Amino acid sequence: MAAASTRLTALRARGAIPGFGASLGVTLLWLGLIVLVPLAALAVRPWELGVQGVLRSLAEPRVLAALRLSFLASLAAAAVNLPIGLLLAWVLVRDRFPGRRLLDGAIDLPFALPTAVAGLALTALYAPEGWLGAPLGALGLKVAYTPLGVGIAMLFVGLPFVVRSVEPVLRDLPREAEEAAATLGANRLQTLLRVVLPALMPALLAGFAMAFARGLGEYGSVIFIAGNMPMVSEIAPLLITIRLEQYDYAGAAAVGLAMLLLAFMILLLLNWLQRWGRAK
Amino acid sequence: MRNESRWPRRVVLGVALLLAVVLLLLPLVTVFAEALRRGLAPALEAIAEPDTQAAIRLTLLVAALSVPVNTLGGLAAAWCIAKFTFPGRGLLLALIELPFSVSPVISGLVWVLLFGAQGWFGPWLQAHDLQIIFALPGLVLATIFVTFPFVARTLVPLMQEQGRTAEEAAATLGATGFQTFFRVTLPEIRWALLSGVLLCNARAMGEFGAVSVVSGHIRGETNTMPLQVEILYNEYQFVAAFAVAALLTLLALVTLGAKALLERHGATRAHPA
Numbered sequence: 001m002a003a004a005s006t007r008l009t010a011l012r013a014r015g016a017i018p019g020f021g022a023s024l025g026v027t028l029l030w031l032g033l034i035v036l037v038p039l040a041a042l043a044v045r046p047w048e049l050g051v052q053g054v055l056r057s058l059a060e061p062r063v064l065a066a067l068r069l070s071f072l073a074s075l076a077a078a079a080v081n082l083p084i085g086l087l088l089a090w091v092l093v094r095d096r097f098p099g100r101r102l103l104d105g106a107i108d109l110p111f112a113l114p115t116a117v118a119g120l121a122l123t124a125l126y127a128p129e130g131w132l133g134a135p136l137g138a139l140g141l142k143v144a145y146t147p148l149g150v151g152i153a154m155l156f157v158g159l160p161f162v163v164r165s166v167e168p169v170l171r172d173l174p175r176e177a178e179e180a181a182a183t184l185g186a187n188r189l190q191t192l193l194r195v196v197l198p199a200l201m202p203a204l205l206a207g208f209a210m211a212f213a214r215g216l217g218e219y220g221s222v223i224f225i226a227g228n229m230p231m232v233s234e235i236a237p238l239l240i241t242i243r244l245e246q247y248d249y250a251g252a253a254a255v256g257l258a259m260l261l262l263a264f265m266i267l268l269l270l271n272w273l274q275r276w277g278r279a280k
Numbered sequence: 281m282r283n284e285s286r287w288p289r290r291v292v293l294g295v296a297l298l299l300a301v302v303l304l305l306l307p308l309v310t311v312f313a314e315a316l317r318r319g320l321a322p323a324l325e326a327i328a329e330p331d332t333q334a335a336i337r338l339t340l341l342v343a344a345l346s347v348p349v350n351t352l353g354g355l356a357a358a359w360c361i362a363k364f365t366f367p368g369r370g371l372l373l374a375l376i377e378l379p380f381s382v383s384p385v386i387s388g389l390v391w392v393l394l395f396g397a398q399g400w401f402g403p404w405l406q407a408h409d410l411q412i413i414f415a416l417p418g419l420v421l422a423t424i425f426v427t428f429p430f431v432a433r434t435l436v437p438l439m440q441e442q443g444r445t446a447e448e449a450a451a452t453l454g455a456t457g458f459q460t461f462f463r464v465t466l467p468e469i470r471w472a473l474l475s476g477v478l479l480c481n482a483r484a485m486g487e488f489g490a491v492s493v494v495s496g497h498i499r500g501e502t503n504t505m506p507l508q509v510e511i512l513y514n515e516y517q518f519v520a521a522f523a524v525a526a527l528l529t530l531l532a533l534v535t536l537g538a539k540a541l542l543e544r545h546g547a548t549r550a551h552p553a
Binding site: 018 | 296306376381451533536
């Protein structure tokens with residue numbers, strides 16, 4: 001009797017659905033063992049070197065060059081992806097043309113294609129004798145085995161983030177605002193810049209942030225096309241693997257931690273920008 | 281509604297399609313063109329090589345071991361996040377999505393820091409003659425880490441949208457937790473679940489950076505397909521490298537096709553109108 005009434009109270013407290021304790025327990029165990037404990041190791045191990053040692057290990061010219069390349073190339077690639085992603089999202093939402101579904105599926109290709117495969121394909125494509133590398137080379141533009149190649153690979157992997165972030169917002173955008181602007185005598189370009197673009201800004205920023213974060217940590221699609229010349233086209237994740245091969249665990253963890261903090265800082269900044277934009 | 285005037289519309293569409301062809305289609309075509317550069321026979325021979333066969337078997341094994349873990353974890357997470365209200369729910373969801381914003385190399389590095397020769401548990405493992413890094417367990421752990429959020433993030437929004445009324449009714453009628461899940465919840469989420477599992481599997485089979493760090497690259501033993509691609513490429517066996525890459529590309533294309541089909545299926549189910 002008493003047990004039944006406690007059970008009834010528990011049911012009311014949690015709603016009638018069973019399995020809260022069990023599912024939460026499994027979730028926390030899964031999250032803790034796979035994600036939290038390993039990331040704790042990343043947060044703790046660099047400090048074996050001491051604060052001075054961590055700073056010294058990060059201040060090596062080769063490390064700074066690699067962090068700078070990963071950071072700047074992913075920022076540039078995410079920035080270039082903004083207009084490209086916006087354009088692709090626009091035709092997918094606002095236009096009807098044969099092959100639209102195919103284009104829609106193709107957008108997700110960089111998500112689905114294994115990064116090593118993307119790396120090989122982009123290298124073959126942009127190599128000096130490749131389909132795109134040859135004509136670009138004739139114009140004096142060298143892509144493969146240069147920092148530009150790093151940017152191209154990051155452009156490829158980041159593209160779907162911007163398209164998929166903008167698409168739903170653009171679809172739900174009420175057309176009345178555009179019509180009103182047109183009625184009030186705005187031309188098409190003014191309408192796009194003053195009405196449509198501001199409404200898409202949060203989605204664009206979110207897509208930019210995701211593309212940037214992906215580019216910053218990207219490895220497989222970059223290392224083949226980069227050429228990996230120290231100080232020139234060597235990315236930060238590659239430096240982690242090099243330090244691991246030398247059994248410099250703490251040094252590898254220091255670079256990893258620096259990359260994570262760099263990513264979080266820029267994501268927080270973008271988050272803050274989004275809120276500030278909305279509050280305005 | 282004023283229609284977009286004709287020629288600016290065509291220019292916009294033309295530029296968009298050109299970009300899609302250059303940025304997305306050309307890399308895809310390149311894979312197959314390079315694989316078939318000397319015809320079909322050399323490509324097939326390359327795939328039949330013993331080391332490549334071993335890599336294919338290992339890839340299947342790693343995926344078969346890691347995908348179920350994240351499927352069960354994802355289901356449990358979706359159940360407690362979508363069907364109950366408790367403090368810290370948002371934080372829990374954010375932590376589950378965290379592995380997506382971690383570099384693949386870091387996803388491998390964390391396991392080396394724990395279980396590598398100089399890792400926290402390295403000496404203990406060595407004393408007991410157990411090997412995790414440069415062996416199958418390390419490959420599986422790294423793969424579980426990078427594919428961690430797929431199932432949970434497909435299910436949570438859908439199950440939140442469906443609410444709790446059906447489950448509450450089942451519970452009131454005396455159904456146990458498992459009965460409620462299998463008879464009430466699962467039929468409603470099965471297509472989304474399948475889609476999440478497929479995406480998880482595709483990433484598990486295609487992962488490169490994380491497994492590269494923990495693999496040790498022992499030929500015929502710890503090389504998955506993407507790692508085999510890298511080795512063949514670095515040995516200038518380009519046709520063979522692109523042949524294995526083409527296999528992985530086919531997997532990606534099948535996954536994309538299945539996902540599109542499932543989404544159409546799910547969409548017609550969720551919105552009968």
